[in-house]
Amino acid sequence: MSSEKGYKLLQGNEACVEGALAAGMKFFAGYPITPSTEVMELSAQKLPQYGGKFIQMEDEIASMAAIIGASLTGLKSMTATSGPGFSLKQENFGYAVMSEVPCVVVNVQRGGPSTGLPTSPAQGEIMQAKWGTHGDHPVIALTPGSVQETYEMTIEAFNLAEKYRTPVIMLMDETIGHMREKLIFKDPSDIKIENRKKPNCKPEEYLAYKADEDMIPPMANFGEGYRYHVTGLTHDETGFPTNNNEISGELIKRLSNKVNNNIDDIAYYEEYKLEDAEIVVIAFGGVSRSAKSAIDEMRSQGMKIGLFRPITIWPFLETQINSVADKAKEIYVAEMNLGQYFYEVDRVAGKKCPVKKINKVNGELITPKEIIDAVKGGK
Amino acid sequence: MNTNCSDITQNYYRVDKLPHIWCPGCGHGTLVNTVVRAIDKLGLNKDEVVIVSGIGCSSRAPGYLDFNTLHTTHGRALAFATGIKHANPKLHVIVIMGDGDSSAIGGNHLIHAARRNIDITTIVFNNNIYGMTGGQYSPTTPYGDFATTAPYGNIDKPFDLCNLAKGAGATYVGRGTAYHAPLMQKLIENGLQNKGFSFIEGISLCPTYYGRKNKKGDVVNMHNFLKDNCVDKKVVDKVPEKGENKIIIGELYKEPKPEYTESYKVIIDKFQE
Numbered sequence A: 001m002s003s004e005k006g007y008k009l010l011q012g013n014e015a016c017v018e019g020a021l022a023a024g025m026k027f028f029a030g031y032p033i034t035p036s037t038e039v040m041e042l043s044a045q046k047l048p049q050y051g052g053k054f055i056q057m058e059d060e061i062a063s064m065a066a067i068i069g070a071s072l073t074g075l076k077s078m079t080a081t082s083g084p085g086f087s088l089k090q091e092n093f094g095y096a097v098m099s100e101v102p103c104v105v106v107n108v109q110r111g112g113p114s115t116g117l118p119t120s121p122a123q124g125e126i127m128q129a130k131w132g133t134h135g136d137h138p139v140i141a142l143t144p145g146s147v148q149e150t151y152e153m154t155i156e157a158f159n160l161a162e163k164y165r166t167p168v169i170m171l172m173d174e175t176i177g178h179m180r181e182k183l184i185f186k187d188p189s190d191i192k193i194e195n196r197k198k199p200n201c202k203p204e205e206y207l208a209y210k211a212d213e214d215m216i217p218p219m220a221n222f223g224e225g226y227r228y229h230v231t232g233l234t235h236d237e238t239g240f241p242t243n244n245n246e247i248s249g250e251l252i253k254r255l256s257n258k259v260n261n262n263i264d265d266i267a268y269y270e271e272y273k274l275e276d277a278e279i280v281v282i283a284f285g286g287v288s289r290s291a292k293s294a295i296d297e298m299r300s301q302g303m304k305i306g307l308f309r310p311i312t313i314w315p316f317l318e319t320q321i322n323s324v325a326d327k328a329k330e331i332y333v334a335e336m337n338l339g340q341y342f343y344e345v346d347r348v349a350g351k352k353c354p355v356k357k358i359n360k361v362n363g364e365l366i367t368p369k370e371i372i373d374a375v376k377g378g379k
Numbered sequence B: 001m002n003t004n005c006s007d008i009t010q011n012y013y014r015v016d017k018l019p020h021i022w023c024p025g026c027g028h029g030t031l032v033n034t035v036v037r038a039i040d041k042l043g044l045n046k047d048e049v050v051i052v053s054g055i056g057c058s059s060r061a062p063g064y065l066d067f068n069t070l071h072t073t074h075g076r077a078l079a080f081a082t083g084i085k086h087a088n089p090k091l092h093v094i095v096i097m098g099d100g101d102s103s104a105i106g107g108n109h110l111i112h113a114a115r116r117n118i119d120i121t122t123i124v125f126n127n128n129i130y131g132m133t134g135g136q137y138s139p140t141t142p143y144g145d146f147a148t149t150a151p152y153g154n155i156d157k158p159f160d161l162c163n164l165a166k167g168a169g170a171t172y173v174g175r176g177t178a179y180h181a182p183l184m185q186k187l188i189e190n191g192l193q194n195k196g197f198s199f200i201e202g203i204s205l206c207p208t209y210y211g212r213k214n215k216k217g218d219v220v221n222m223h224n225f226l227k228d229n230c231v232d233k234k235v236v237d238k239v240p241e242k243g244e245n246k247i248i249i250g251e252l253y254k255e256p257k258p259e260y261t262e263s264y265k266v267i268i269d270k271f272q273e
Helices: A012-023 A037-050 A060-072 A083-099 A126-131 A147-164 A174-178 A245-260 A285-300 A318-327 A341-349 A368-377 B005-012 B028-042 B058-064 B077-087 B099-103 B107-116 B161-168 B181-193 B207-213 B219-229 B233-238 B260-271
Strands: A007-011 A027-030 A053-056 A077-081 A103-111 A117-121 A140-142 A167-173 A180-184 A229-231 A269-272 A279-282 A305-310 A312-314 A330-335 A355-359 B049-053 B068-071 B092-098 B120-126 B172-177 B198-203 B230-232 B247-254
Touching: A007 A012, A012 A037, A012 A077, A012 A103, A012 A147, A012 A167, A012 A174, A012 A180, A027 A037, A027 A060, A027 B077, A037 A053, A037 A077, A037 A174, A037 B260, A053 B077, A060 A077, A060 A083, A060 A103, A060 B077, A060 B107, A077 A083, A083 A103, A083 A126, A083 A167, A103 A147, A103 A174, A117 A174, A126 A167, A126 A312, A140 A147, A147 A167, A147 A180, A167 A174, A167 A285, A174 A285, A229 B058, A269 A285, A279 A285, A279 A318, A279 A368, A285 A305, A285 A330, A285 A368, A305 A318, A318 A341, A330 A341, A330 A368, A341 A355, A355 A368, B005 B028, B028 B058, B028 B092, B028 B120, B028 B181, B049 B058, B049 B077, B058 B068, B058 B092, B058 B120, B068 B077, B077 B092, B077 B099, B077 B107, B077 B120, B077 B260, B092 B099, B099 B107, B099 B120, B099 B161, B107 B120, B107 B161, B120 B161, B120 B181, B161 B172, B161 B198, B161 B247, B172 B181, B181 B198, B181 B247, B207 B219, B219 B230, B230 B233, B233 B247
Parallel strands: A027 A053, A027 A077, A077 A103, A103 A167, A140 A167, A229 B068, A279 A305, A279 A330, A330 A355, B049 B068, B049 B092, B092 B120, B120 B198, B172 B198, B230 B247
Antiparallel strands: A007 A180, A103 A117, A140 A312, A269 A305, B172 B247
């Protein structure tokens, strides 16, 4: 466990590592890529100090594979990447979903597609985080809006990964990753730590993928005496491949439901000046900072406007967005892409009130003025 | 140690998963058995053995074996295995891959695992063809040979996998075949005892695709080819001309170097607070 105390001036990327260590991270594998690299560098420096392991792999694919191997061997594991690296990790990300291996994948988003804008902020992987790998699968993705929150949400990312036996994405943007703010460390006694559920049966009775009522199978680590088989193929409760249609369908549904049926437990969000708001801005990550500033400005001009900030970006906060839409006369979704989260919001809220886009993809932040202009222009 | 065949099967195979899926005459079953017998000979604790594979015919092997087993994505077995070994260096990590798995899609992982000299024993079941997808050429298909994707003869030049592993930094390299099973077993035993990255090529045979496409005759003929065309390195070292136009088998290279997880432990011991 991290022994950091008090407070420090840190980047979001550094706060991510501090959160991971506080959550019990003991393994990091990665490949350097801007703007996520500081996550890797600080992990390299700190992990051995806490008895953990670091390795710089030959590429992003190998890094994702290595953290799955390490997690199966019992270590809480993380990798970090950006844009092109996130694309490369997708196949093995799907493997972690299918084989139910807890781990944390950090994507500090940069401009794209392709090599795009390596040092500029973007929020272009909202949909890739959800559907980047092939097949139907659940995703938990968190989008922090400050350095402090990056620290706290990274702890939560590990907890959710362990609790639901699934990879969890920290979907940051360059603004948050490279921003420096005061980070107040939590007292270790105040940090709630989740650990994977272990089998309590005899090894010979262990069915590696037999889920309990909560849809999550207990997980033994390699080397603990439970010899079992892990595969990315569709498998039955024993973990061995099956072509049985009924079992195959039930597995894929269970993987989805164990996340989607627990949205209340996974839902993190912030409501800012929303009580009497007639106009609602929905924004997350770096853009939410501009949105708050814009809202304060418009409030001072007497406008009834507020912010709904998703922190859990996946699974989609359908209930919360629904109730926002019930009260709003108008919703704006501001994001550094051409409208990815917008379509999800519009699907839920579009029948209740007009939903409009505020977008920017030139590698610059959306400014408070641009939000103000869009909202006032939209009237 | 079990010498009795049925004891070996009962102790190390998941008998409820048999029979295996491999075609009649495939060399993979023999090679798997050499892996199991090597583990048995060394008396390794089953709970401390992890067998990792990628994708392809060879990579179905772990499913039949009663250890901690991991069937990963195509080409990535060594990257998963690196995570396992680094996380818990006490485990004996064995990787079983095919020729395409290890040297085409997984070629980069092979050279980097070898370069790190991480203590993993890698066994490549090389049947010179992509079997599971139906007979396309692989990086070890001989020049001029036929495959479904080389209908006019293969013009890719084949890899010598052992030279590749040695050049990349493996500290133990050997080559056996499905015909030379006792040698293969011995090489795997040596590889498991080498503290570092061990690479053992096991020449297998694929009568269904490679053999049929290239008119190599029946399975007995294919085994006879291995018998007649392989020469042990020890023989060639004494009489070099005996190795001309032959496949050199046996222990090809051995050179201890610092092992990755041990080097990392030095860092932990020095810097842990």
